[in-house]
Amino acid sequence: MVVLGIETSCDETAASLIENGCVLTNVISSQADLHAKWGGVVPEVAARAHLEAILPVLNEALASQPAPDAVAVTNRPGLLGALSVGLTAAKSLAFARNIPLVGVHHIEGHILSPFDADVEPVFPHLCLVVSGGHTLLLRVTDFGQYQILADTVDDAAGEAYDKCARLIGLPYPGGKLLSEIAASGSDSHYDLPLMLPKDNARFSFSGLKTAVSRLVSSTPDLDKAGLAASLQNAINSSLVSKLELWLPDGDFNAISLVGGVAANRDLRKRIGDLCAKEGIQFFCPPFERCTDNAAMIALAGWRMLEAGLQDDMSLEAFATSPLTNWR
Numbered sequence: 427m428v429v430l431g432i433e434t435s436c437d438e439t440a441a442s443l444i445e446n447g448c449v450l451t452n453v454i455s456s457q458a459d460l461h462a463k464w465g466g467v468v469p470e471v472a473a474r475a476h477l478e479a480i481l482p483v484l485n486e487a488l489a490s491q492p493a494p495d496a497v498a499v500t501n502r503p504g505l506l507g508a509l510s511v512g513l514t515a516a517k518s519l520a521f522a523r524n525i526p527l528v529g530v531h532h533i534e535g536h537i538l539s540p541f542d543a544d545v546e547p548v549f550p551h552l553c554l555v556v557s558g559g560h561t562l563l564l565r566v567t568d569f570g571q572y573q574i575l576a577d578t579v580d581d582a583a584g585e586a587y588d589k590c591a592r593l594i595g596l597p598y599p600g601g602k603l604l605s606e607i608a609a610s611g612s613d614s615h616y617d618l619p620l621m622l623p624k625d626n627a628r629f630s631f632s633g634l635k636t637a638v639s640r641l642v643s644s645t646p647d648l649d650k651a652g653l654a655a656s657l658q659n660a661i662n663s664s665l666v667s668k669l670e671l672w673l674p675d676g677d678f679n680a681i682s683l684v685g686g687v688a689a690n691r692d693l694r695k696r697i698g699d700l701c702a703k704e705g706i707q708f709f710c711p712p713f714e715r716c717t718d719n720a721a722m723i724a725l726a727g728w729r730m731l732e733a734g735l736q737d738d739m740s741l742e743a744f745a746t747s748p749l750t751n752w753r
């Protein structure tokens with residue numbers, strides 16, 4: 427089965443073609459530069475940029491490839507104007523070619539992003555979703571079976587990276603740049619609070635922003651690399667500590683790390699090391715499937731279609747949406 431995936435929920439216009447779980451094309455057009463001067467995503471600007479990019483991106487993903495047998499599209503959650511562009515394109519293609527259409531939850535796309543033709547999941551596993559909008563710890567018992575164990579009460583992990591990066595003068599989205607700078611700093615250079623709420627079901631990151639803001643304004647000769655490394659250590663340590671807390675709580679056979687922040691090398695290494703120590707498997711998507719992309723949407727759609735799920739032309743876009751179980 428050849429599945430076309432389309433993703434336009436935030437500031438990446440993306441299309442991907444997969445064949446029986448093998449990724450054939452994975453085209454991503456990022457609008458990050460457009461939004462950088464505003465320090466965050468401007469919904470109206472994003473929707474317009476998706477309109478301009480969607481056809482060239484689709485053409486590139488489909489060129490010289492087998493014709494799709496189905497279309498999977500992110501229809502929730504996200505910016506409504508942005509989602510509508512991808513959804514309209516997906517419906518048009520499905521209608522014109524008379525092929526099935528399936529709507530995918532963006533977070534489910536991230537959750538299934540490590541699993542393709544070559545990588546089969548093991549169940550149950552702990553899944554850490556760390557992106558610009560979400561920080562979730564999930565128990566995954568099957569495709570389409572998710573239980574939320576922990577959520578953030580304030581900022582998401584990626585948001586914490588981006589907001590602190592901005593405080594030290596890095597352009598949006600600063601997470602990746604910050605982690606690059608961190609490579610040449612010492613992670614104990616500055617003493618930042620370790621964000622570990624007493625409630626195991628909670629993550630919290632907003633205190634870090636306050637600590638970094640105070641430090642920046644009270645330190646004349648700021649060691650940027652030292653601060654970046656200390657901050658990366660504080661965020662990643664609180665994520666890893668939460669995994670260590672939950673791991674003994676279930677019969678978990680693996681940990682998966684997904685979402686934009688899964689591109690962070692220090693975090694990948696720490697969770698990989700934890701899995702090795704525990705003798706369980708570690709799943710993490712390749713770098714190009716960490717930040718928003720359409721291959722993960724095609725992969726999730728493929729699993730749903732295989733399970734007999736399908737939508738029709740009444741499929742709508744939703745700004746917010748719970749992660750529901752379909753199995």
Ligand code: KG4
Pocket residue numbers: 436556557558559560583584585587588599600601602605685686687688689690691716717718
């Ligand atoms: O999954 P994603 O592309 O978008 C959402 O669904 O939110 O995640 C984007 C987030 C941004 O906050 C970005 O700064 C962060 O992922 N990110 C990183 C790294 N690469 C991307 N954060 C830390 N280290 C990185 N290497």
Ligand code: ZN
Pocket residue numbers: 532536557558685686717718
């Ligand atoms: Zn995402």
